[in-house]
Amino acid sequence: MDFRAYNREAWDREVERGDQWTVPFGPDVIEAAREGRWEVLLTEAKPVPRDWFPDLRGADVLCLASGGGQQGPVLAAAGANVTVLDNSPGQLGQDRLVAQREGLDLETVQGDMADLSRFADESFDLVFHPVANLFVPEVRPVWAEAYRVLRCGGVLLAGFLNPAVYIFDLELVDNTGEVRVRYSLPYADATSKSEEEARRQIERGDPLEFSHTLEDQIGGQIDAGFVIAGFYEDRHRDDPIAAHMPTYIATRAIK
Numbered sequence: 001m002d003f004r005a006y007n008r009e010a011w012d013r014e015v016e017r018g019d020q021w022t023v024p025f026g027p028d029v030i031e032a033a034r035e036g037r038w039e040v041l042l043t044e045a046k047p048v049p050r051d052w053f054p055d056l057r058g059a060d061v062l063c064l065a066s067g068g069g070q071q072g073p074v075l076a077a078a079g080a081n082v083t084v085l086d087n088s089p090g091q092l093g094q095d096r097l098v099a100q101r102e103g104l105d106l107e108t109v110q111g112d113m114a115d116l117s118r119f120a121d122e123s124f125d126l127v128f129h130p131v132a133n134l135f136v137p138e139v140r141p142v143w144a145e146a147y148r149v150l151r152c153g154g155v156l157l158a159g160f161l162n163p164a165v166y167i168f169d170l171e172l173v174d175n176t177g178e179v180r181v182r183y184s185l186p187y188a189d190a191t192s193k194s195e196e197e198a199r200r201q202i203e204r205g206d207p208l209e210f211s212h213t214l215e216d217q218i219g220g221q222i223d224a225g226f227v228i229a230g231f232y233e234d235r236h237r238d239d240p241i242a243a244h245m246p247t248y249i250a251t252r253a254i255k
């Protein structure tokens with residue numbers, strides 16, 4: 001299966017369905033960001049510490065797999081030169097909508113987070129990569145490309161899932177709230193679920209997910225050349241698994 005093509009259409013559908021990660025920020029958020037009052041999320045609830053960011057005024061920022069008219073426009077309003085790369089035309093349309101509405105200078109690029117070949121080496125000061133690598137089968141190429149396009153001293157801010165969430169039967173959790181261990185890692189919706197369950201997910205048109213080991217998430221950043229200089233955990237808001245453990249991780253990595 002062509003997962004990238006499938007997830008492109010799936011995320012366009014999420015835009016039509018009004019998923020929370022596709023809803024463009026309003027004029028009040030952008031106006032506040034222009035005045036220096038802003039915060040953005042890499043995960044679900046905890047804002048990224050402001051001291052994780054370089055000075056954004058005039059900084060070249062790549063918002064990686066970060067469409068939806070949210071973080072990109074905020075960082076642009078805070079003074080950065082922002083490029084948003086995303087696989088979903090619908091998600092990028094939300095960024096253009098906010099940029100046009102607010103008169104922000106922001107570039108949108110449709111592409112794959114693992115292939116940044118359209119960008120020259122050392123062309124960004126910050127790569128901002130919120131939780132999204134669950135939608136690609138391999139995460140190490142994403143770290144290698146982020147490293148290549150960052151300038152020396154540049155910063156990669158990344159959010160991702162703790163892979164332990166994937167050992168549970170998430171459909172059972174969704175339907176009954178009961179948390180039951182069912183799967184082994186590595187997990188992928190397309191191959192770990194029963195054929196019938198995977199077929200139903202594809203019929204619903206929901207994005208397909210993949211777990212990644214912490215070795216690939218954290219070790220992968222280090223192997224790409226980064227030094228990890230910041231770390232926090234976060235939780236899904238209304239998820240029974242999050243009652244038992246933090247479900248998200250955020251890292252600050254320096255080239």
Ligand SMILES: C[S@@+](CC[C@H](N)C(=O)[O-])C[C@H]1O[C@@H](n2cnc3c(N)ncnc32)[C@H](O)[C@@H]1O
Nearest residue numbers: 011065066067068086087088112113130132135
């Ligand atoms: C949970 S949303 C993240 C964006 C959101 N604005 C946020 O607040 O985090 C995940 C994003 O990853 C994008 N995506 C999925 N697969 C991708 C890929 N292979 N390359 C680039 N972006 C991808 C989706 O289109 C979607 O916009």
